[in-house]
Amino acid sequence: xxxxxxLETCFSTGFIRRRVVRAVDGVSFRIEEGETxxxxxxxxxxxxxxxxxxxxxxxPDRGRIVVDGTDVTALSRSELRCFRxxxxxxxxxxxxxxxxxxxxxESVAEPLKIHRMGSRTDIDRRVRxxxxxxxxxxxxxxxxxxxxxxxxxxxxxxxxxxxLKPRFLVADEPTSALDVSVxxxxxxLIRDLGHDYRMTCLYISHDLGVTxxxxxxxxxxxxxxxxEIGRTADxxxxxxxxxxxxxxxxxxxxxxxxxxxxxxxxAPTTVEVRSGHWVEETV
Amino acid sequence: xxxxALLEIRGLKVGFPTPEGLVRASDTVDxxxxxxxxxxxxGETGSGKTVLGMAILRLLQPNTIIEGEIxxxxxxxxxxxxxxxxxxxxxxxxxxxxxxxxSLNPVYTxxxxxxxxxxxxxxxxxxxxxxxAVELLDAVGIPDPVRMAGEYPHRFSGGMRERALIAxxxxxxxxxxxxxxxxxxxxxxxxxxxxxLFSEIDRDHSVLFITHDIETAGDLATRxxxxxxxxxxxxxxxxxxxxxxAHPYTRGxxxxxxxxxxQPIPGSAPSLITLPSGCRFSPRCxxxxxxxxxxxxxxxxxxxxxxxxxxxxx
Numbered sequence: 001x002x003x004x005x006x007l008e009t010c011f012s013t014g015f016i017r018r019r020v021v022r023a024v025d026g027v028s029f030r031i032e033e034g035e036t037x038x039x040x041x042x043x044x045x046x047x048x049x050x051x052x053x054x055x056x057x058x059x060p061d062r063g064r065i066v067v068d069g070t071d072v073t074a075l076s077r078s079e080l081r082c083f084r085x086x087x088x089x090x091x092x093x094x095x096x097x098x099x100x101x102x103x104x105x106e107s108v109a110e111p112l113k114i115h116r117m118g119s120r121t122d123i124d125r126r127v128r129x130x131x132x133x134x135x136x137x138x139x140x141x142x143x144x145x146x147x148x149x150x151x152x153x154x155x156x157x158x159x160x161x162x163x164l165k166p167r168f169l170v171a172d173e174p175t176s177a178l179d180v181s182v183x184x185x186x187x188x189l190i191r192d193l194g195h196d197y198r199m200t201c202l203y204i205s206h207d208l209g210v211t212x213x214x215x216x217x218x219x220x221x222x223x224x225x226x227x228e229i230g231r232t233a234d235x236x237x238x239x240x241x242x243x244x245x246x247x248x249x250x251x252x253x254x255x256x257x258x259x260x261x262x263x264x265x266x267a268p269t270t271v272e273v274r275s276g277h278w279v280e281e282t283v
Numbered sequence: 284x285x286x287x288a289l290l291e292i293r294g295l296k297v298g299f300p301t302p303e304g305l306v307r308a309s310d311t312v313d314x315x316x317x318x319x320x321x322x323x324x325x326g327e328t329g330s331g332k333t334v335l336g337m338a339i340l341r342l343l344q345p346n347t348i349i350e351g352e353i354x355x356x357x358x359x360x361x362x363x364x365x366x367x368x369x370x371x372x373x374x375x376x377x378x379x380x381x382x383x384x385x386s387l388n389p390v391y392t393x394x395x396x397x398x399x400x401x402x403x404x405x406x407x408x409x410x411x412x413x414x415x416a417v418e419l420l421d422a423v424g425i426p427d428p429v430r431m432a433g434e435y436p437h438r439f440s441g442g443m444r445e446r447a448l449i450a451x452x453x454x455x456x457x458x459x460x461x462x463x464x465x466x467x468x469x470x471x472x473x474x475x476x477x478x479x480l481f482s483e484i485d486r487d488h489s490v491l492f493i494t495h496d497i498e499t500a501g502d503l504a505t506r507x508x509x510x511x512x513x514x515x516x517x518x519x520x521x522x523x524x525x526x527x528x529a530h531p532y533t534r535g536x537x538x539x540x541x542x543x544x545x546q547p548i549p550g551s552a553p554s555l556i557t558l559p560s561g562c563r564f565s566p567r568c569x570x571x572x573x574x575x576x577x578x579x580x581x582x583x584x585x586x587x588x589x590x591x592x593x594x595x596x597x
């Protein structure tokens with residue numbers, strides 16, 4: 001189970017005129033064990049930063065993250081490294097996630113070696129198992145990333161992640177660069193493996209169709225805040241926040257709500273509109 | 284079909300010689316684009332759709348082997364001398380290339396780059412061209428166009444860069460606009476903005492809209508052509524092709540959309556060097572019969588102006 005409370009991550013930019021951007025601005029939510037929470041929002045809304053903050057790939061400035069009963073925010077650097085195998089992330093561009101000089105065999109074995117998971121023969125056997133689980137075969141073991149397609153590289157990335165049997169996975173738009181037919185293959189794979197490995201998942205995407213297919217609950221992010229969260233059907237079919245309505249409109253054909261900026265309250269309050277469906281009040 | 288097409292492609296073959304063999308990126312493509320229509324060209328990575336767009340403007344590398352005819356208003360573009368071709372590019376046929384980030388020059392302001400096209404092709408003076416650039420940015424929905432014309436590309440977001448490129452392509456009022464994946468990598472709201480822009484621009488030009496995004500093609504196109512392994516496998520009215528697809532590949536594409544059940548097509552696209560015999564889709568096709576791997580099907584009319592390359596209809 002994942003519990004995030006009042007998380008805040010800031011970036012400061014500018015050398016002379018320093019400006020602070022609050023990329024994640026007081027975010028709280030829970031993901032139950034084995035559940036997938038979808039996170040949607042436009043580019044620049046802070047969804048990737050939120051995902052990275054939860055894994056402490058960027059350091060949050062404030063707030064608490066509890067993964068399976070362990071307070072991740074309180075871990076020291078070395079403790080965090082030991083905890084890492086339990087929480088993993090996959091990224092949009094599989095090609096740049098892989099070391100171009102490593103063959104598939106080495107790439108998949110690398111996390112097992114780093115975390116000392118078994119002898120050489122154990123690792124070798126596990127690599128073969130993993131590569132089949134993600135739908136590749138022995139002939140791919142000696143290939144390098146540039147010899148594989150985008151979908152195949154994303155499968156290698158998945159094999160690397162699964163090697164560590166993580167409890168929690170952050171998937172940051174893993175299929176947005178793929179064609180629809182390949183996307184369907186990878187999404188089905190992530191869904192099935194997530195189920196087999198009983199993983200809890202935060203699935204980041206700007207594609208509402210993908211989100212609907214992948215997650216049981218969904219959170220909508222705007223300017224660093226979660227403005228609406230609830231069961232997928234509730235949020236996407238009966239959106240309560242004007243921003244969610246706009247996102248849903250934009251993904252449909254036909255007339256679309258105006259695309260102007262919404263005014264947001266400085267001190268937001270959230271209300272529960274129906275069981276488990278929370279919405280930030282608007283001005 | 285009638286002979287009043289603006290652009291007529293006949294038997295177009297494009298091949299890239301490589302050490303491994305000839306890559307047949309486009310194989311005997313026949314296609315017409317009519318005045319004022321939007322033709323959506325859909326297909327997956329490597330199906331040859333970008334190559335088709337580039338071939339029309341002769342933007343492919345010099346060692347490319349090109350056969351066939353591309354007739355634009357009766358003239359064959361493939362046999363035009365380079366100097367004349369130069370006058371077709373931009374002025375008669377505009378193009379918005381993929382990856383807006385790399386299409387703009389980072390060291391010139393966006394206004395300067397749009398003005399450059401206008402000065403070159405329409406012979407406007409510097410200040411007039413500048414004024415026209417501002418008008419164009421305004422027309423494609425860039426807020427505060429006077430100020431933004433003076434900004435460098437890095438100050439533009441992905442959606443705004445795409446708009447700026449569309450403005451550049453429209454600067455010389457071309458008769459045909461080729462747009463190659465203008466919505467790639469944009470989020471849903473920004474993408475929607477670009478799609479709306481294409482449907483709102485008042486125009487008397489035709490658009491060849493190349494995309495892998497089936498829904499976007501459905502929103503914009505009057506006709507849709509589907510490419511697979513270098514061939515057009517289905518073509519017809521957008522409603523017919525996307526609403527009642529005839530070719531098993533088109534059906535597979537639609538079924539793999541998350542909204543429609545997310546059923547992937549088994550297998551993967553063939554290498555363009557060693558193509559399967561017979562129907563190129565047959566190794567992955569659920570409807571394939573014995574004959575499919577032996578005979579190469581031609582386009583068969585399955586409805587009014589709706590053609591599919593499949594044995595099912597023979």
